[in-house]
Amino acid sequence: MKTTMRIAAVLLSIGCVGGMVTGAEASSDRRPPKNETLAWYNDHWINLASSWETATACHIAETDAVCFATEAELDEYLAQATLSTATPTGPVAAALSCSSSLRLYDGTSYTGSVLSIYIQGLVVNLSGYSFDNKTSSYKVGACWSIFNSAANGGGSTYPTNLTEAGDQSPTMLSGWNNVVSSVYLG
DSSP states (O other), rough: OOOOHHHHHHHHHHTTTTTTTOOGGGOOOOOOTTTOOOOTTEEEEEETTTTOTTOOOEESSSOOOEESSSSSHHHHHHHHHHSOOOOOHHHHHHTOOOOSSSEEEEEGGEEEEEEEEEEESSSGGGGGGTTTTTOOEEOOOOOEEEEEEEGHHHHHHHHBGGGTTTTTEEEEOOOOOTTTOEEEEE
């Protein structure tokens, strides 16, 4: 845990974290306060635990949380963030081993609202993002994932052979539609 905290501090101090925005679109500080489920949307913070307002695509990471009106806008943001990020080496590179996020969709066939998760090595409770018991399809990014039916990684576990890096499914297995409550990216 101490190593993870040190790496995060290094990432923040040298500005090598993916997803940071600069220029006219950036506020003075786009990082949400700790232990909050706030995300930057248009020109203000929204509390994802209570409302996405008119957003349909939100991206959460250890360094920032942002929402967009469409998934296409989210894709554009992530592409720009990736292009503008310096290529780190050493322990920084190890911390950024996942080059893409997990995407959970509240509709089948990758439709509806999408929650993009880029938090590696921690259990993410979806209730804090108004996405508890909503997942109907998914796309696993560059890191394997674990889906659980209860908060904090508890309850039943979705078959992990279906959530390896690069896996995706337009529907959930029988009995799993709108059941996922927490996820973990390895």
